[in-house]
Amino acid sequence: MLDRSFIRSNPDSVREGAALKRIEVPLDEFLTVDAELRTLKTELDGKRAESNATGKTIGELMRAGKKDEAASHQDRGKSLREEIQSGEERERELEARLLEIELQIPNMPHESVPIGTSEEDNQVVLEWGERPSFNFPPKPHWEIAESLGIIDFAAGSKVSGSGFIVYRGFGARLQRALFNYMVDFQTQQRGYVEIYPPFVVNRASLLGTGQLPKFEEDLYLMERDDLFLIPTAEVPVTNIHRDEILDSEQLPIKYAAFSACFRREAGAAGKDTRGLLRVHEFDKVELVKFCTPESSYAELETMRGDAEAVLQSLGLCYRTVMLCTAELSFSNAKCYDLEIWAPAIEKHLEISSASNFEAFQARRANIRYRSEQGAKPQFVHTLNASGVALPRLMAVLLETNQQEDGSVKIPEPLRPYVGTDVIPAN
């Protein structure tokens, strides 16, 4: 959400910012509704003031035993009451409509974000590692996984449906090793506090981080309880501090959380869906930061570095891309994607996004801080990065470390977690 008075005084910048993200916003309606609402509020405040005074006068007269005189004020009180009530009804309508519009207005892109219209306009800011080469034809990860017997795609479909995975034996072990390794890495080497959040959240939380109201279709909803499966740990972890005022000494707050993530992926069928590339349920370690506005862009860089460090430690080839305006998501001001190179399918796979939301989520979720004691509370900046998503990481690990005999080598830092140097060929 943007600041209401900012929209009011800079409608052209808002229109332009939204256009850069290729999102249309009913700004003219915002302005008329906002103006009407403010006039109405001023008017109602005056009437309430008069009504309060009338009530007080009646109270005093009653106490003094002047019943008749008190009664003479009651008519005025009653008519004020009626006027206030009908005004409030209108106020509620306008407020609801304004909020509805407001929630549709995207965050503005940061000035450092390249202007563009498609993926082509993203900027590669870093390329790390060398693409592995093989003296045998490398197999795609789904073939490796099936021949090693570590992933059972058919069982996943049978048990739950397409897009759900059963990991078996070393596959399951590798999965568990990866998230343990990554959580340990971020908490022990990078100063994050470990969080284990609920995987189910309420509407208020999803509204706070911006998934609702626009993206309800993408979420799994349990109607009986009006609860949702989380699409990312970002939702529960960011909402930990919803409706709080933090002390500046607490900042920056850095959380690392493992969770399963659930996504309906409605409308995504057919695109990059082979193997582990797009699934409905996957595991992920998520990094979340709360910090001051002054430091958020520096924090974005270090957070991106924290996610990259995991890939570097595993010896993977990747590149970091700064998204152009058109590719930025609704809530984002600036975003880097980390894309790892899958050598067999010869594609870059998006494995992490590191984003600065500035005050956009904080305003929705009402997360504030005081710069010093007695200072007026202001909104924090929130950031998050995947650190990182597991299925694609597993896919690339398998493809990158496959051997001619069909076995797969385990990268050094993972060995203590997996309990083996190599997953043997069958």
Place this chain on the structure above:
RNA sequence: GGAGAGGUCGCAUAGUGGUCUAGUGCGCCGCACUCGAAAUGCGGUGAGGUCUCACGGCCUCCGUGGGUUCGAAUCCCACCCUCUCCGCCA
């Protein structure tokens, strides 16, 4: 799921229709006393909106949303959350 209790200004509590523009204690800030501190005393102490150059004024907020009333923290309805006991269950 059933029965009961409860959600009040950072914390703890008081308040059951009109001196509640919410009292008191603790905490915190300022001042006084002191060489300094403690103790003590005095004053202050939330959030949001709006008007004003400013001083300051007005409005809203006592879990949330409605309602009754000239007037609601207080009465009514619905919902949410917490605690205790019972039931069920990993």
